Amino acid sequence: MAFVVDRLLPADLDAALALSTKAGWNQVAADWQRVLDLSPEGCLAGRQDGRVVATAGLVTVTPEIRWVCLVLVDEALRGRGYGAAMFVQVLERVRRSGTTAVGLDASDLGRPVYLKQGFVDVAPIDRWTGVLRPSAPPSNIGAFETRSAEIVAALDRDACGGDRGPLLRHLVAEPAVRTVVSPGLGYGLYRPGRLHGHIGPLIAANDTVAKLILDQIRHAAGERTVSIDAMRTAENAALLETAGLTVARRLTRMTLAPARPLLMGPRIRAAESFTWG
Numbered sequence: 001m002a003f004v005v006d007r008l009l010p011a012d013l014d015a016a017l018a019l020s021t022k023a024g025w026n027q028v029a030a031d032w033q034r035v036l037d038l039s040p041e042g043c044l045a046g047r048q049d050g051r052v053v054a055t056a057g058l059v060t061v062t063p064e065i066r067w068v069c070l071v072l073v074d075e076a077l078r079g080r081g082y083g084a085a086m087f088v089q090v091l092e093r094v095r096r097s098g099t100t101a102v103g104l105d106a107s108d109l110g111r112p113v114y115l116k117q118g119f120v121d122v123a124p125i126d127r128w129t130g131v132l133r134p135s136a137p138p139s140n141i142g143a144f145e146t147r148s149a150e151i152v153a154a155l156d157r158d159a160c161g162g163d164r165g166p167l168l169r170h171l172v173a174e175p176a177v178r179t180v181v182s183p184g185l186g187y188g189l190y191r192p193g194r195l196h197g198h199i200g201p202l203i204a205a206n207d208t209v210a211k212l213i214l215d216q217i218r219h220a221a222g223e224r225t226v227s228i229d230a231m232r233t234a235e236n237a238a239l240l241e242t243a244g245l246t247v248a249r250r251l252t253r254m255t256l257a258p259a260r261p262l263l264m265g266p267r268i269r270a271a272e273s274f275t276w277g
């Protein structure tokens, strides 16, 4: 039967999670649910004989910025043009959205597909993993857990110059998500993953604040391994090596041409994840 691309529906969630699990990704059901809740019209399924064998998403990160995510084809069916067919549908939705600020974080397998479709490299981004090591917390500033999405959204707006309010409100309200805030200075989110607990976004005014927030997150993570996605800079390498983490995967941040520094800036120390930039 022909390969058909249509909307990914709530009933497809288990199949989508099975695909990302088979690919060795870190998503849990809540990660797919979040994408479906916040950008339902951007979630695509590729079906063969009625079975979900491919996915792709276009999510709304801020009113101006869209992110391409979850581009995945069942390993047994790769190299047949399915990935490209999914991506054509994603680009159709980009056109309909009227926005030109479109980014993604590309694996080495995805990058050739995106290069052919008008995306260009912006900068390297790495996934770091490991067990967080305790660091001596500074005495003159503090950080605490909160359920206030408004504090987080305000800090975030200042750092990234766009409004990620809907995403942050969804995350902070999720029962499994832990939110650490250093008032006026930064915040970090932590949530469970299939393989590792995941940290992100991490927004911090400076290194001291970033260390303090990671130290608070360590209390939530305990001895579990964590993952965190950070642009490849000397500052991030120093921060994350000191925290006890090592680079597990190397990806490339790309944007629809021209190259634009979307969701990048000195205070953005970690992405939400590769799904949301």
Ligand SMILES: CC(C)(COP(=O)(O)OP(=O)(O)OC[C@H]1O[C@@H](n2cnc3c(N)ncnc32)[C@H](O)[C@@H]1OP(=O)(O)O)[C@@H](O)C(=O)NCCC(=O)NCCS
Pocket: 023, 070, 071, 072, 073, 074, 077, 078, 079, 080, 081, 082, 083, 084, 085, 105, 106, 107, 108, 109, 110, 111, 112, 113, 116
């Ligand atoms: C990336 C992925 C979705 C591509 O799906 P696919 O169905 O195998 O891709 P297609 O067969 O449609 O290939 C699309 C184009 O990219 C090219 N291409 C695909 N993989 C390539 C590779 N590894 N190197 C060079 N070119 C490649 C193909 O030749 C094709 O070009 P063409 O249209 O000019 O013939 C698939 O490899 C996958 O699921 N990988 C694991 C998950 C992943 O890394 N996703 C990307 C996350 S950013």
